[in-house]
Amino acid sequence: MELNRVYLDNAATTPVKPEILDSMLDFYKEGYGNPSSIHSFGREVKSHIDIARENVANLLNASAKEIYFTGGGSEADNWAIKGIALRYMNQDKHIITTEIEHHAVLDTCKYLEKNHGFKVTYLKIKENGIIDIEEFKSAITKDTILTSIMFANNEIGTIQPIKEIGAICRENNIVFHTDAVQAVGNVHIDVKDMNIDMLSLSGHKIYAPKGVGALYIRNGIRLDNLIHGGGQERKKRAGTENVAGIVALGKACEIANKGLDEHISKLTALRDDLISRIQAVIPHTIVTGDLEKRLPSIASFCFKFIEGEALLLSLDLVGIAGSSGSACTSGSLDPSHVLMALGLTHEVAHGSLRLSLSDFTTKEEIDYVVEKLPPIVERLRNMSPLYEDFLKGEK
Ligand SMILES: *Cc1c(COP(=O)(O)O)cnc(C)c1O
Secondary structure: OOOEEEOOOOOOOOOHHHHHHHHHHHOOOOOOOOOOOOOHHHHHHHHHHHHHHHHHHHHOOOOOHHHEEEEEHHHHHHHHHHHHHHHHHOOEEEEEEEEEHHHHHHHHHHHHHHHOOEEEEEEOOOOOOOOOHHHHHHHHOOOOEEOOOOEEEOOOOEEEOOOHHHHHHHHHEEEEEEOOOEEEEEEEOOOOOOOOOOOEEHHHHHHOOOEEEEEEEOOOOOOOOOOOOOOHHHHHOOOOOOOHHHHHHHHHHHHHHHHHHHHHHHHHHHHHHOOOHHHHHOEEEEEOOOOOEEEEEEEEEEEEOOOOHHHHHHHHOEEOOOOOOOOOOHHOOOOOOOHHOOOOOHHHHOEEEEEEEEOOOOOOHHHHHHHHHHHHHHHHHHHHHHHHHHHHHHH
């Protein structure tokens, strides 16, 4: 079988679904009115933003007035954390997060710690990629104002015990924010049932375009603004709305909501098939993160004795797009903070591969990967001095 290209990097970004693209095109043509305007051009556009807000809210079991549109997931994370922190500047207050957050959360916390006198606890994870609830409880102090723990990890797909964390935060009067950028549209989320106070999501991880996202802020949570200016988003987030993007995000949430059970069962089956077949045919493979408490969309591995970058390049040559956990974007050779937090050695973490699935992923594509990947790993291993040493040691 020959496939031209197999895209398995959906955790980096998803393709835009055709019906979502269609929903936005009108707003680049006729629907150009400014939603803040009094006239009919503006009012019509505004009504579509209202519909989008309803659709986002419905997916989370929130109410529409608790949804605020942003310029993406990173802005939502920054706003949630800084918006609370700004209320407590220089008061020695304490924030709890984890070692495996996305950099939008991690670097925001580090910034507040370094520049504004906050204390931050970075919770470790167990070897399955999940935090220890007891450790979380004992990290809480009388000064803890905020907990920010991701719903699901973008590299290894592990899902945190969000409902439990939420209940503990509620009991202790701590605001609970979760970065759910990877989780939204891939798992069932109910902000009320899960005691979530703030939740970040992003368009381009759920088949809408890049540059649009949202922050859910529970009614009653008081948050400073991050962006000041006009009175958009009920005076909470200034700037003329990215109308087409917002409409697309609303459509994406509507579609996700309708097909969620089907999406979950389809992707879970494909993911498990991929993981078990790869594990069966490639020796010295570690599946990173818990096998059960993981997103249906993410399969993640470390292959001992190889370099993730070389693996990605070889996969790319046969048309397969995956990703490594390493921080290759920063030009650094350090393996990712997530894989390090799992307790893997540098050598093992270097051989990481994340394959992330979407609604468009097919059984044929999984078969193709299972056919192409093993000989590539084998070839790279045969070039590896580490592997040679290992084989000598075995004799
Ligand atoms: C992609 C991602 C973000 C950032 O979202 P953008 O819309 O790209 O800014 C934040 N958190 C997680 C977990 C992500 O996967």
